[in-house]
Amino acid sequence: MLKVSHMDTFIGRKRIIKDVSFQVKPGAIVGLIGPNGAGKTTIMKTILGLTKFTGTVAVDDQPVTENNHAALSGVGALIEHPAIYPFLSGLENLKLYSRDSDDMDHVINLLQMQTYIDTKSKDYSLGMKQKLGIAIAFLNRPQLIILDEPMNGLDIEATISIRKIIKQYAAQGASFLISSHVLGELQKVMTKAILITEGKIIVDKPISEFNQLSHQQYKILTENMDQTTQIFKDNRIPIIKSDDYLLIKHDLLFQVQDLLYANHVRLLELSPRGMSFEQIIVGILEKQRRQQHEK
Numbered sequence: 001m002l003k004v005s006h007m008d009t010f011i012g013r014k015r016i017i018k019d020v021s022f023q024v025k026p027g028a029i030v031g032l033i034g035p036n037g038a039g040k041t042t043i044m045k046t047i048l049g050l051t052k053f054t055g056t057v058a059v060d061d062q063p064v065t066e067n068n069h070a071a072l073s074g075v076g077a078l079i080e081h082p083a084i085y086p087f088l089s090g091l092e093n094l095k096l097y098s099r100d101s102d103d104m105d106h107v108i109n110l111l112q113m114q115t116y117i118d119t120k121s122k123d124y125s126l127g128m129k130q131k132l133g134i135a136i137a138f139l140n141r142p143q144l145i146i147l148d149e150p151m152n153g154l155d156i157e158a159t160i161s162i163r164k165i166i167k168q169y170a171a172q173g174a175s176f177l178i179s180s181h182v183l184g185e186l187q188k189v190m191t192k193a194i195l196i197t198e199g200k201i202i203v204d205k206p207i208s209e210f211n212q213l214s215h216q217q218y219k220i221l222t223e224n225m226d227q228t229t230q231i232f233k234d235n236r237i238p239i240i241k242s243d244d245y246l247l248i249k250h251d252l253l254f255q256v257q258d259l260l261y262a263n264h265v266r267l268l269e270l271s272p273r274g275m276s277f278e279q280i281i282v283g284i285l286e287k288q289r290r291q292q293h294e295k
């Protein structure tokens with residue numbers, strides 16, 4: 001669907017994006033994550049043919065260039081602030097982009113914008129403007145939808161409904177490239193995560209691999225924690241001590257249960273203790289900085 005190969009983007013003389021290559025397949029929801037200034041918006045703008053670049057960007061094998069946007073006819077996008085005419089109503093704004101009025105009504109209903117769609121958009125709140133921007137990106141049944149920080153300014157109900165709509169469109173074959181600082185939210189929808197720092201991709205992995213990483217530890221709570229600690233010490237079971245519980249590695253799960261049973265120590269709790277997606281990402285970024293520093 002989307003194929004980016006060896007993309008280098010320059011702003012003035014500065015090389016902002018450095019040899020970036022990745023793919024977004026049909027039905028995939030790809031999260032583009034990274035610190036402020038990493039280059040997420042610049043990558044999205046480059047895909048949309050809005051900046052000078054070298055390398056190739058292709059949508060359905062059709063190349064996008066700064067001067068040829070034909071390949072983008074099936075692409076919907078929300079980048080930075082939505083392009084909204086303030087003196088037009090939401091509906092009039094949508095009509096500027098829509099090629100099919102049934103599809104436009106469908107999008108208005110999906111995003112639950114009926115009550116204010118006829119109001120001039122200058123009177124919209126931040127969240128209402130954001131929803132209108134998202135609605136524009138979803139018009140005309142796009143095959144690829146690019147969303148830069150879509151959850152900006154949205155309340156919890158709107159966030160949940162956008163998440164559902166993204167999943168629904170992806171199930172029908174649309175692909176997504178989404179940047180967000182709300183990692184927990186992105187984690188709920190994305191099928192692949194691309195982590196970028198200083199204009200370079202440092203991780204490009206399916207989300208299932210992050211989920212595996214996050215469940216490698218188990219929390220143990222027993223009726224006698226001192227005795228438990230001693231048993232583990234005697235049997236050379238590596239543990240991490242926390243305030244009132246112990247952590248063990250996933251692969252020691254059965255051995256630990258057998259040991260406690262043999263020593264008549266009753267378990268009160270044995271549960272997976274996931275590192276959050278956020279903690280994993282912060283860990284990767286810290287490691288990357290340390291490695292940079294050592295060079």
Ligand SMILES: Nc1ncnc2c1ncn2[C@@H]1O[C@H](COP(=O)(O)OP(=O)(O)OP(=O)(O)O)[C@@H](O)[C@H]1O
Pocket residue numbers: 011016034035036037038039040041042043
């Ligand atoms: N118009 C511009 N002129 C000069 N430098 C720019 C311009 N736009 C972006 N940059 C630089 O390019 C780099 C990447 O910016 P970009 O907006 O793509 O980052 P980002 O990952 O989207 O950041 P954020 O999470 O803060 O939105 C930054 O170092 C920024 O200073």
